Amino acid sequence: MLFIASCAKDExxxxxxxxxxxxxxxxxxxxxxxxxxxxxxYKVYLSAQLQFEPITVQYEVQVGDGLKEGRDFDLxxxxxxxxxxxxxxxxxxxxxxxxxxxxxxxNNTLIIRLLxxxxxxxxxxxxxxxxxxxxxxxxx
Numbered sequence: 001m002l003f004i005a006s007c008a009k010d011e012x013x014x015x016x017x018x019x020x021x022x023x024x025x026x027x028x029x030x031x032x033x034x035x036x037x038x039x040x041x042y043k044v045y046l047s048a049q050l051q052f053e054p055i056t057v058q059y060e061v062q063v064g065d066g067l068k069e070g071r072d073f074d075l076x077x078x079x080x081x082x083x084x085x086x087x088x089x090x091x092x093x094x095x096x097x098x099x100x101x102x103x104x105x106x107n108n109t110l111i112i113r114l115l116x117x118x119x120x121x122x123x124x125x126x127x128x129x130x131x132x133x134x135x136x137x138x139x140x
Contacts, residue, residue: 016049017122017126018046018047018048018049018119018121018122019046019047019048019121019122019123019124019125019126020044020045020046020047020057020114020117020121020122020123020124021044021045021047021114021123021124021125021131021132021133022042022043022044022045022059022093022112022114022132022133022134022135023045023132023135024042024135028131028132028134028135028136029135029136029137029138030135030136030137030138031137031138031139031140032097032137032138032139032140033139033140034099034100034101034102034139034140035099036097036099036139037097037098037099038096038097039076039094039095039096039097040094040095040096040097041092041093041094042092042093042094042095042112042135042137043090043091043092043093044057044059044082044090044091044092044093044114045089045090046084046088046089046090046121047089048089048121050086050087051084051086051119052086053086054083054084054085054086054118055083055084055117055118055119055121056081056082056083056084056117056118057081057082057083057084057091057114057115057116057117057118058080058081058114058115058116058117059080059081059082059093059112059113059114059115060080060112060113060115061075061080061093061110061111061112061113062110062111062113063109063110064106064107064108064109064110065106065107066102066103066105066106066107066108066109066139067102067107067108067109067110067139071098071100072097072098072100072102072139073095073096073097073098073110073139074095074096074098075093075094075095076094076095076096077092077093077094077095093112095110095137097139102139102140108138108139108140109136109137109138109139110136110137110139111134111135111136111137112134112135112137113133113134114133114134
């Protein structure tokens with residue numbers, strides 16, 4: 001008979017670092033065409049264990065001098081707060097793109113930047129680079 005005993009002295013704890021991030025196809029920078037005419041959900045994701053209380057996320061939308069709301073796009077999501085109810089792990093920032101002519105000499109970017117949240121979870125991927133803390137959308 002063979003008995004094997006072990007203790008959990010050197011047990012590896014699972015990585016559990018909750019965070020919020022925003023991306024499209026695992027990218028933090030994307031392009032949209034100037035003739036695009038549709039509505040897109042740019043999703044903010046919560047990477048964490050199930051939370052039992054709602055969490056609010058503050059974000060901002062920074063528009064370059066080459067874009068203008070109403071002419072180039074409409075921001076459908078109102079306000080600058082997203083609420084993640086219990087069991088919800090993604091929330092959209094919705095933008096309706098409009099066909100328009102662009103001035104290539106101007107800044108034709110729109111940036112959705114995550115600022116803070118009610119649980120003080122990390123904003124962006126964990127690590128010093130804070131990747132996916134913002135989504136840079138360039139209209140071309």
